[in-house]
Each structure stands twice: as structure tokens, then as C-alpha cells.
Amino acid sequence: MSMAKNILNEENKKNSFEVPVEYFDDLSLKIQNRIQNPNQVKANKFVFKPILAYSLGVVLILVMIFGLYKFSNSDKSIINLNNNEISELILNGDIELDDDQITDFYLANQTGDISYISTNQDGIYEYLNDEDLDEQSIYNEYN
Amino acid sequence: MADEKNNDKELLKIFHNPDSKNYGFSLIVNKYKQRIYWHIRRLVITHEDSDDLVQNTFIKAWKSLDNFREESQLYTWLYRIATNEALTFLNKKRKRFFIPINDVEKELTNHIETDSLFTGDEIQKKLQKAILTLPEKQRIVFNMKYFEEMKYEDMEEVLGTSVGALKASYHHAVKKIEKYFENI
16 A cells, blocks of 8 residues: 555656667757658558558458459359269360360269260261260260 | 747747748757657557658648747647547557557556567556546546646647636546556
8 A cells, every 4th residue: 555655756757768779869960851852751651541451451451351262163064063063064165175085974873875976966976976986985985 | 838938939039030931840850859749658658650640740831830829829839730630540550450558558567568669667567558548538638647747737738628627637547547446
């Protein structure tokens, strides 16, 4: 209790803070320089107004979130295609695959029923005719 | 005090003479730079911020001194600019970091713990922390009265608050600081 009452004594009035050596000697010069060069921007000063900086930050975060969303969705759109859609993409030339890749895809998805390749696709039908091949012989060749 | 007023009148006379304006201003800076610096330092605590603010204070004084009509004393006028600079700085700091009001004072309290330019003993450190728990206005009044031993009449000129209100404010601040020490 007595300590609390005596805390505001003369001793505790003395300055508890310090400044770097010769700070006050240089201060007048610093002030004079800033008066003579009013447009000088301090190197370590924040050049953006805070509101602009935060807005820019928010925009960047939104762009990143949008980018990540698009990226993950683009994966999903391929994954979610059914076999017929993938086949169409291959036949239309939207996805370029070599013969081995097509064969691998065919074998990986074959169930004995080859109906998922639409035989009314003009391109493949003509191709099989031209090559004197039928779908069953291709299937037999790889099994 | 009368001597000081006369001395300030002399300084202003030198400043208002176009041939000696720079010299007059440098005399004013040299006379008041330390008092203004310590006033700001007790409010914002860190040396780097105080350095910026004391420079801003004198630059504003330089721009406005031509319009200073000597209705108040030069030093209370400078104190008023310095106090406004410090309070504006603290308010900006609160808004900048989106943090509640008390957190700036908490940040300043933490700074006292680690500041190599704080040379006070443990009691003085606790005293500074106790002062940082005061409401802003009480903190200013307490610093000006206790550390700077400023007269209430001069504080009235600086803060635009009546002497009675200033006395009450100081009294409340002292009670809160004593209570702070009772509880530790």
C-alpha cells in the first residue's frame, strides 16, 4: 500500500528513455533538410496508402483463389467425362493420342462389350472398312 | 517565465525578418526540440516513431509560423502541434492494423520490455506500463503534469480543456496508477 502511495515520487520522475548518441545534434539538420527538400520521400516509408495496399492484397488473394478453383475444376471436367465422351474427343482429334495410348485406353475400359465406341461414327467406320478390319478382330488381337 | 516569453518574442522577430527567417527558425528548433521530442516519446514510446513525429511537428510549425498571431505562447503552440501529431499517429496505427484500441497500448507495453533505449529500473518500467493503461487524454495530462511539470494554465492552452477538468483528469490518473501498484 505504501509503495503504491509513494510511487509518484521525485525519483521516478527522472527520464527512463534514452536516445541514440548525438541524436539531438543531428535533429536540427534533419529538420532543415526536410524543409529544404519537401518532396523527398523517406526510403523506408510505406509508399501506398494503407487502403490501396489492402485493396491490392485482397484482389491478389481473390485472383489466386479463382485460379485455384479453375485449376481444380479443369481436372474434374476431364475426370468426370464418361467413356463415350472421351472416345468422341479422341475421334474428333480434340485429344491427340498415339496408337499405343488408344490401345491402352481401349483395353483398360473393355468389358467385352464394345458398344461404348459409337459405331455410327463415320470416321472410324470408314477407317475400319478401308483397313479391312472389324472391332472384334482388334479386340481379339489384344487379348 | 516572463523571460522565456520575451525570449520567444525575440525569436519570432528574427523569424519574421525575411533576411533571417532560416536562422530564426533554427533557433526555435534548437530551443524546443528536446522538450517536444520527450513529450512525443512519452506518448508513442518508440524512438523511431518519435523521431518522425518531432520532425513533422517542426515542419508543420515552419509552414504555419507566419500565421502564428502570438495569442498563445510559442511553446504551447508547438506542444499543441506535437500532441496532435502523436494522437493522429496512434489513431492511424489503430486503423492500419485493424486492431482494437487497447492493443496499441499493449504493443507499446511490449515495446518497453524489449527497447534497448529504455534505461529505467523495474519500478520505472512498471510505472510506464501503468501509464499505458490510462485513457489517452488522462495519459497526456499525467505526462505533462508529472514528468514535464507543466502548469495547468499552459496545459489548458495546449489541450483546450479547462483547468478544473485537467485537475480532475490528473487526480483520476494518479488514483488509477496507485491502484495499479496496489494490485501487482
